[in-house]
Amino acid sequence: MFRHTKHLQFEAKPEKPDALYAMKLQELIGGAFGEMTVTMQYLFQGWNCRMEGKYKDLIMDVATEEIGHVEMLATMVARLLEGAPDDVTAEAVKDPAVAAVVGGMNPQHAIVGGGGPVLADSAGTPWNGKYIVASGNLMADFRANVAAEAQGRLQTARLYHMTDDPGVKAMLKFNLARDTYHQNLWLAAIQQLQEDGVEGPVVPSDLFDEENQEHAGTLWHLSDGTESDQGVWASGPAPDGRHTFEFLADPAALGGPASGPAPKPTQYVTSHADASGKPKQPPQAKGPGERIKDAFQ
Template structure:
């Protein structure tokens, strides 16, 4: 079973809409090495896991990382939505002659023809989609689950390394604060997951570093990333185990495979940050609840509350 806390796993910085950055982030969501893929891959590996009780720490590690990836899908999808929300009013960068603004709102959705992914406006009503940056739908064929623990862990290590590399490239594509706050967080958490799978492989006697070294991206030069690294976020793994019965700590401990001088540790979950609901978008014909519906909901709720309290009407 899963529990959902109405909080984001990381705070999204406030900045103006940026539909081009939103489209770049789609690769980190629905691309071959994006968050939807990691979420599904680790959850399928944990669901299909086989072995006796001595192998439970490996299942728990996959379960914990996979559960965290659900929150990453939520985070990056929300970020894309915020970068798109109100983007028809985006006026572009005056210092960038290539950056086209959206006709000052004369045609409400004109910007959809100028930049970004037109499906963000045609299909998504200024929201995230399960696609990559080229608009290709996410595919379940991305998911790798061989049934062999060593092969799965090696593949997972490669997946996290490639994902982190891609996110470093996306970071270089935009200076939007909202986009960078999410990208930086995911870069650091990808490193934490690389550490997780590297430690698991070491416990199985696999000399992973000789064949598949963790790539040196020098991401600490990014200020948003450095802040998180200084907090040690790359060296902690969350179990998301409500009953605190996860045995992942048997694997995720000791010196970090990243050789950054930190020690690995586990925790149940981070504190999180408040979530907000996006406003209605009239130009997309995506309104909130109108007054009549709100009144009906309120009246229905009052009847249900009265019924629950044993009051007849």
């Protein structure tokens, strides 16, 4: 079960309202890498975890913390929207400079949220459950978590430089620190999975004998760039300890032309042949007499 405590994990008090910045801050709530995404991602990873113990407990700890981050940001957005839009705002926008700022606000804050936050990103696009990754494989999921936290911290850092409000900056400093910890946490958890022998570097740790070994370690040089062979990924042992890297400077195509099968005549696809492979015969128009004859038949 979940129990809500009526205190924010960290304070969320802006020095003054700023409707335009409230719209920008929506990205950290409902964006693809926002707090709603990591909240639901970690919750479903925890619920999907089939192994009781430290890994599931860890996931649920962080998932529950992320719910609090959504609450912090939602509270901050509501406080940034204080007094906007209302009669005071309508009067204020008579000043061209103020109108330019207020004009950039998200109208859904007023129309949908009643002066509060909405579950959407900074462009007003609704949050989507397809953003989350919860596969049941901890190695795959933890790697997705590192990426999500990295993108979230990147966006938080950019937003940090978009405001001079001390109250907003104080909260974002806290968020930056938690994103730092969470990146390190998931990186450490990835290492722990390997040390515990639960998962290997390659997901899933299976079908190595069935895969085509000839192509399990080769970098195909397929661009005009000239330095892709200058990294550790181009030669030597692979991180999984089972494969060896190799650089193919001039790889050859292994398949034939990328042509689909002949279409059915009723699909009206432009082609030179019908479904049987024979030259396509266009439908012939029939005269009135033939159409009457066909109808009686």
